[in-house]
Amino acid sequence: MQNFDYMTPTRLIFGRESIVKLPSVMSQFGKKILLAYGGGSIKKIGLYDRVIKLLEGYDIVELSGIQPNPKYDPSVLDGVRLCKEHNIDVILAVGGGSVLDCSKAIAAGAKYDGDPWDLISYKAKAQAALPIVDIITLAATGSEYDCGGVISRTETNDKIGYMDPHLFPAVSILDPVYTFSVSKKQTAAGIADAMNHTMEQYFAADTTLLNDGFCESMLRSLMINGRKCLDNPEDYNARAEMMLDCTYGCNGILSLGNSPSGWPCHAIEHALSAYYDITHGEGLAIITPRWMRHILSEKTIDRFVKYGINVFGIDASLPKQEIAQKAIDATYKFFESINIPMHLRDVGIDDSRIDEMAHHVAVNEGLDKAYVPLTEQDIREILVASL
Ligand code: NZQ
Ligand code: ZN
Numbered sequence: 001m002q003n004f005d006y007m008t009p010t011r012l013i014f015g016r017e018s019i020v021k022l023p024s025v026m027s028q029f030g031k032k033i034l035l036a037y038g039g040g041s042i043k044k045i046g047l048y049d050r051v052i053k054l055l056e057g058y059d060i061v062e063l064s065g066i067q068p069n070p071k072y073d074p075s076v077l078d079g080v081r082l083c084k085e086h087n088i089d090v091i092l093a094v095g096g097g098s099v100l101d102c103s104k105a106i107a108a109g110a111k112y113d114g115d116p117w118d119l120i121s122y123k124a125k126a127q128a129a130l131p132i133v134d135i136i137t138l139a140a141t142g143s144e145y146d147c148g149g150v151i152s153r154t155e156t157n158d159k160i161g162y163m164d165p166h167l168f169p170a171v172s173i174l175d176p177v178y179t180f181s182v183s184k185k186q187t188a189a190g191i192a193d194a195m196n197h198t199m200e201q202y203f204a205a206d207t208t209l210l211n212d213g214f215c216e217s218m219l220r221s222l223m224i225n226g227r228k229c230l231d232n233p234e235d236y237n238a239r240a241e242m243m244l245d246c247t248y249g250c251n252g253i254l255s256l257g258n259s260p261s262g263w264p265c266h267a268i269e270h271a272l273s274a275y276y277d278i279t280h281g282e283g284l285a286i287i288t289p290r291w292m293r294h295i296l297s298e299k300t301i302d303r304f305v306k307y308g309i310n311v312f313g314i315d316a317s318l319p320k321q322e323i324a325q326k327a328i329d330a331t332y333k334f335f336e337s338i339n340i341p342m343h344l345r346d347v348g349i350d351d352s353r354i355d356e357m358a359h360h361v362a363v364n365e366g367l368d369k370a371y372v373p374l375t376e377q378d379i380r381e382i383l384v385a386s387l
Contacts, residue, residue, distance in 0.1 A: 030089025070102035079106030097141030104149035129166035140190030142250030144172035159274035176239035189281025191226035197249035262370025285335040
């Protein structure tokens with residue numbers, strides 16, 4: 001078992017109507033709030049009006065229009081400028097992972113004198129950040145409980161996931177009711193995203209029995225509850241379980257003591273959404289089974305066997321190779337069964353930029369140190385198999 005040094009300082013306030021605690025939460029941080037949100041879903045579900053009413057008496061500056069796969073220019077730059085101009089005390093992010101990730105970059109940029117891209121690209125280290133409170137409206141990324149953010153820079157085809165302990169939200173408010181309105185497409189993408197977060201931690205050289213059990217349980221819960229959310233979007237318990245699953249998915253708690261795995265599917269997917277602006281969870285669902293097939297070997301087969309038996313209930317008496325193949329097929333079929341497009345061509349990606357993307361991933365993502373190290377050629381083959 002590996003050493004670790006772990007802390008998640010975020011306060012979680014979970015459940016129906018937990019938003020009533022918003023005024024007392026915000027009172028800890030000061031009067032000037034940057035309210036960050038996306039393209040309008042929070043207005044449609046009445047959450048925007050609720051927030052404004054609860055925060056009467058506060059000085060609120062708004063940053064709206066944050067897009068999925070949030071962009072450095074204009075959203076991060078505009079947010080940093082607003083924070084500096086208005087001397088903002090705290091950021092309130094209301095929306096999905098994109099709004100929260102953008103808010104994290106803004107929080108750090110607001111306390112930095114240089115170009116905020118220095119922080120995202122690890123050229124400089126943040127010394128401080130504004131506090132962040134979020135009301136998350138889409139179960140997927142786990143950004144509400146981690147210190148990472150993913151920002152895209154269109155002109156360079158960069159989509160960088162960066163982490164900094166200053167960027168843990170101070171408080172995350174999670175009310176599953178706000179996820180009732182999430183579309184089937186985004187719900188399915190959220191299931192795939194959180195499942196992949198779990199798999200990225202499960203497929204490692206050294207794991208613990210405890211972590212394996214957590215991960216297997218997470219995967220089963222996401223499949224069962226995720227499907228219930230799709231069948232009945234207003235099933236509170238299913239939305240609630242899915243929401244908490246997603247919250248646990250990305251902050252490392254599922255892999256304490258494991259050896260590093262390199263998160264290869266995320267590294268490859270980030271290139272897909274950087275070049276083509278596709279939905280993150282869909283890209284992951286497409287890549288995952290192809291990556292699994294690519295890395296299946298005598299060295300990795302025991303992981304796949306355990307995964308197949310404990311997650312999908314495959315008959316343990318079958319030959320190992322058959323269990324592993326069935327496990328990979330079951331992974332593919334599950335994603336397909338929740339209507340995720342399972343080929344790159346289905347999401348508008350052809351073979352014209354595969355070489356460029358494979359090169360970009362190989363140079364920037366360090367997959368030579370992944371659970372199964374991947375060369376540029378390996379990445380190209382996984383992408384080609386995904387077409
Ligand atoms: O913009 P609005 O109008 O709010 O609409 C959004 C958006 O169009 C909509 N939506 C959100 N909540 C809704 C809703 N629609 C109806 N009802 C609601 N309650 O859903 C669309 C997608 O939103 P987005 O925030 O982009 O989705 P998600 O939460 O999946 O975030 C994806 C981003 O997070 C990054 C991804 O790469 C991607 O950029 N990730 C962040 C991670 C992290 N911080 O730890 C880890 C992940 O691996 C991931 O990479
Ligand atoms: Zn993800």
